[in-house]
Each structure stands twice: as structure tokens, then as C-alpha cells.
Amino acid sequence: MRQWWLLICAPAARARWVDWQSAGAVPDDETAASANTKLLNTLLATSPARTTLFIPNRTFWLAGGVEAIGVAPSLTLQLEGTLRFVPGRKGWPVHYQCDRWHNPLQPPSGKSCVKEAFFIANTSSLTLTSNGTGTLHGGGDAWWGYIQYALHGEDRPRLLSILNVTDVLLERWNFRQSAYWTFTARDVARVEIGECTIDNRVNSADDHGLLNLAAFNTDGFDVAGRDIHIHHSTVWNQDDCFTVQPMGRLGTNARCTENILIEDVNASGLGLTVGAVRPSVDHNCIRNVTFRRVKMHHTFKGIYMKSQYNDDPKATAEITNILYDRVEMDSPTQVPIWIGPAQEADSAHACSLFWPELPFSQCPPPPSSLHWTNITLRDVNIRSPKESPGVVYGNPDQPMKNVVFENVVVSNPGERPWGSQFYKCTGVHGATKGVTSPVPPCFDATRPLDVPNSL
Numbered sequence: 001m002r003q004w005w006l007l008i009c010a011p012a013a014r015a016r017w018v019d020w021q022s023a024g025a026v027p028d029d030e031t032a033a034s035a036n037t038k039l040l041n042t043l044l045a046t047s048p049a050r051t052t053l054f055i056p057n058r059t060f061w062l063a064g065g066v067e068a069i070g071v072a073p074s075l076t077l078q079l080e081g082t083l084r085f086v087p088g089r090k091g092w093p094v095h096y097q098c099d100r101w102h103n104p105l106q107p108p109s110g111k112s113c114v115k116e117a118f119f120i121a122n123t124s125s126l127t128l129t130s131n132g133t134g135t136l137h138g139g140g141d142a143w144w145g146y147i148q149y150a151l152h153g154e155d156r157p158r159l160l161s162i163l164n165v166t167d168v169l170l171e172r173w174n175f176r177q178s179a180y181w182t183f184t185a186r187d188v189a190r191v192e193i194g195e196c197t198i199d200n201r202v203n204s205a206d207d208h209g210l211l212n213l214a215a216f217n218t219d220g221f222d223v224a225g226r227d228i229h230i231h232h233s234t235v236w237n238q239d240d241c242f243t244v245q246p247m248g249r250l251g252t253n254a255r256c257t258e259n260i261l262i263e264d265v266n267a268s269g270l271g272l273t274v275g276a277v278r279p280s281v282d283h284n285c286i287r288n289v290t291f292r293r294v295k296m297h298h299t300f301k302g303i304y305m306k307s308q309y310n311d312d313p314k315a316t317a318e319i320t321n322i323l324y325d326r327v328e329m330d331s332p333t334q335v336p337i338w339i340g341p342a343q344e345a346d347s348a349h350a351c352s353l354f355w356p357e358l359p360f361s362q363c364p365p366p367p368s369s370l371h372w373t374n375i376t377l378r379d380v381n382i383r384s385p386k387e388s389p390g391v392v393y394g395n396p397d398q399p400m401k402n403v404v405f406e407n408v409v410v411s412n413p414g415e416r417p418w419g420s421q422f423y424k425c426t427g428v429h430g431a432t433k434g435v436t437s438p439v440p441p442c443f444d445a446t447r448p449l450d451v452p453n454s455l
Contacts, residue, residue: 118136138175199236283318301336309348
């Protein structure tokens with residue numbers, strides 16, 4: 001009995017505060033990048049639970065390959081300065097056999113691949129905070145460009161990746177010039193992201209022209225897991241802005257990506273994205289996702305839901321209960337609403353980037369093993385898109401069910417490529433509510449919806 005009482009009365013472990021500069025980090029010196037990286041990795045690996053690592057308001061250079069794997073729980077990283085990664089591929093750390101590395105985000109091959117800029121895995125109660133000055137700078141302009149992409153493809157470092165982590169708070173961080181995907185969280189649970197910014201642009205142009213689009217694959221926030229809330233954040237990039245990725249039954253913290261709320265955000269790039277969802281033998285799944293109160297200034301795409309192909313007869317997938325609510329777009333460059341096969345160049349049987357403008361370009365429908373159910377666009381206002389309003393493109397053998405456009409208004413739409421039809425629309429059981437204009441031609445307001453709308 002006495003031992004039990006002593007345990008109850010024992011004081012909690014004391015929190016620890018570590019100032020990175022006082023511990024030996026050298027600011028404002030690019031030649032200190034390797035030493036700074038080694039010190040940061042050592043502190044992350046050896047700090048006990050409830051440690052706060054403080055990075056003051058100076059610029060500290062890093063060499064890439066920052067890793068916090070299996071660190072003690074309740075780690076706080078308070079970033080008030082700038083962590084700036086050395087530019088370019090030369091000298092960047094690599095894994096020599098990617099298939100033996102424990103990061104499933106890396107390509108599954110025996111070849112070498114670059115390490116992530118900053119990689120956190122296998123921990124809990126993680127806080128990444130700032131008063132608003134904290135910045136991760138990826139030196140992306142040294143990795144971008146059409147020639148670089150032709151030579152190296154997607155072998156580029158993600159700026160910040162989180163894998164198998166629960167109870168995460170990310171607040172008031174700024175991400176600049178990511179070489180590749182900016183923020184990636186996979187197999188996570190209970191995550192909040194608030195008041196963050198992402199800016200990946202080649203120049204200061206107020207659109208996504210050919211020069212800026214050369215910053216390939218600079219995704220904004222990519223998340224896969226459950227119980228995730230992103231709010232009051234801004235993304236300007238050249239790929240998917242806020243992206244909900246699928247999870248399958250083999251996940252640790254989530255066996256379906258579900259219960260996702262993204263609200264009060266600004267986005268300009270390839271849009272508010274669900275997917276791509278590729279059928280898998282462990283049933284890739286996304287359900288219960290809401291985007292609401294979103295402003296999209298001069299975005300490239302807008303609402304973007306996409307599938308990928310898999311011909312494995314045992315593979316299945318679902319996209320269920322998706323709501324886009326109160327979305328405003330101003331002069332989007334391309335089709336502002338795209339629900340259907342992924343339009344990309346790096347997956348099998350994808351919709352061609354040149355479809356439908358280029359003769360003989362192909363755009364196969366989504367696989368019939370993917371079930372789309374309960375998709376609602378509500379109070380969506382799109383002003384002066386440069387192309388036709390949209391694509392709603394399902395598989396006639398497994399149509400999308402209960403697709404509802406409620407008060408979806410596109411004013412002054414472009415004529416190309418769908419002309420007076422306004423939409424490419426097939427393989428869909430859809431309906432409209434309220435004031436929707438123009439109406440997708442394959443929607444039938446007189447047909448009862450297949451599934452009651454639970455959103």
C-alpha cells in the first residue's frame with residue numbers, strides 16, 4: 001500500500017528546455033550546415049520526454065537528412081528562426097537502397113534516393129510551434145525546372161514528413177521553397193494544423209504560368225490518417241494545395257483516411273484535392289471529409305477529386321461522404337471542378353495532361369473497383385474561369401452515386417474545351433439543388449438520389 005501511495009505522490013518528470021544555439025548551433029553560416037545537422041539529430045535522439053527544443057530568431061543552415069525517429073514523446077520544437085537547407089543535389093545525403101529504408105514515402109527501388117529534409121516518425125504528443133517567425137526553407141529553386149525534372153523526376157526531398165505519429169500540433173510555421181512535397185503526414189491520428197503558410201513559387205507572378213509550374217510536385221499539405229483538422233492556413237504552390245490521401249487496412253493508426261476538416265483557408269495551385277485513390281488489396285479508403293470557407297485566388301485547378309488505375313481483381317477502394325462548402329474561386333486557369341481520373345503523367349492509364357485538346361490523347365474512366373458515394377458541392381462560386389466549368393467523369397460500369405451540386409454557380413465560363421455542354425459529364429448519378437448554373441448535362445434533377453445525403 002505504501003509503495004502505491006509513493007507512486008501517486010511522486011512528482012511528474014520535469015520538463016526540459018534546450019536552446020539550440022547555446023548547445024552549439026552556428027547561425028548565419030552555410031559552411032556550418034553539416035555540423036548543425038549532426039547536432040540537431042543528436043539532440044532530437046537523446047532528449048527525454050517533455051523536452052522543448054528552442055531555435056532562436058536567426059538563420060541556421062542544414063544539410064538535409066534531419067531525422068527524429070522513435071524520439072521520446074511530448075517533444076516540442078519551438079522554431080522562431082529559419083532552418084534553411086543547402087540548395088541543390090550536390091552533397092545532399094542519400095539512401096543507397098531505398099527499399100531497405102523504413103520510410104514508405106520513398107520510392108520502392110534498390111536505387112539510391114535522397115533523404116527527406118526533415119523526417120519525424122514513430123512518436124506521440126508532438127508539438128511544432130512558433131510565434132509566427134519560424135520558417136523551414138527548402139532551397140527549392142535549385143531543384144526545380146523542366147531540365148531537372150527530366151533528369152531526376154521525383155527524386156527530391158520532402159521538406160517535412162511525419163509518419164506514424166499521434167497527437168500532433170503544428171502551428172504558425174512558414175514553409176518556403178520546398179524542393180518536392182512540402183508537408184506530408186501519413187498514418188497519423190489526432191492532428192491539428194493552424195495558422196501556417198506555404199509558398200512555393202519561381203517568381204512573384206500572380207498566376208500559375210509555365211515558369212512557375214516548373215516547380216513540379218510542390219504539394220502543400222498532404223495528409224493521410226484520421227481525425228485531422230487544418231484551419232486558417234494559406235498555400236500558394238504548383239501542385240495540390242490541401243490534399244487528403246487514402247489509407248488502407250494495413251495502417252497502424254488509421255485503416256481509412258477519415259474525419260478530416262479543412263476550413264478557413266486560402267489555396268492557389270492544383271486545388272483542394274481528394275486522392276489520388278488507387279484501388280488496393282487492403283482497400284484504399286477516404287471518407288468523411290469537409291472543405292469549407294475556402295478562397296482560391298487565380299488558382300490553376302480548384303476542386304479536384306482523382307483516381308488512379310489498378311487492374312488487380314482483388315483491389316478495391318472507396319471515396320465516401322465528401323463535402324465542399326462555401327468555396328470561392330477567382331479566375332482559375334484550368335477546369336475549376338474536376339471529379340474523375342487523375343490528370344497526370346506519372347501513373348499508368350492516367351488521363352493525359354493534354355486531354356482533350358491534343359488529338360488522340362487518352363483519358364480512361366476511373367476503375368470500376370473504386371466506389372464514389374455522397375459527393376456534395378454546396379455554395380460554390382466560380383468567377384471567370386479561363387476554361388469550361390468542369391469534369392464529372394465516372395465509370396459507366398460503376399457510376400458515381402449521389403453527386404449533388406447545390407448552389408454551384410460558374411459565371412462567365414470559358415468556352416474550351418466543352419463549349420455549350422460546359423462539362424464533360426458521364427458515368428454519374430447526379431442532381432442539383434438550389435440555384436446551380438450551368439447544370440452538368442448528365443445530371444437529372446428528376447431522378448431520386450441513390451443514397452440519402454448524410455453530409
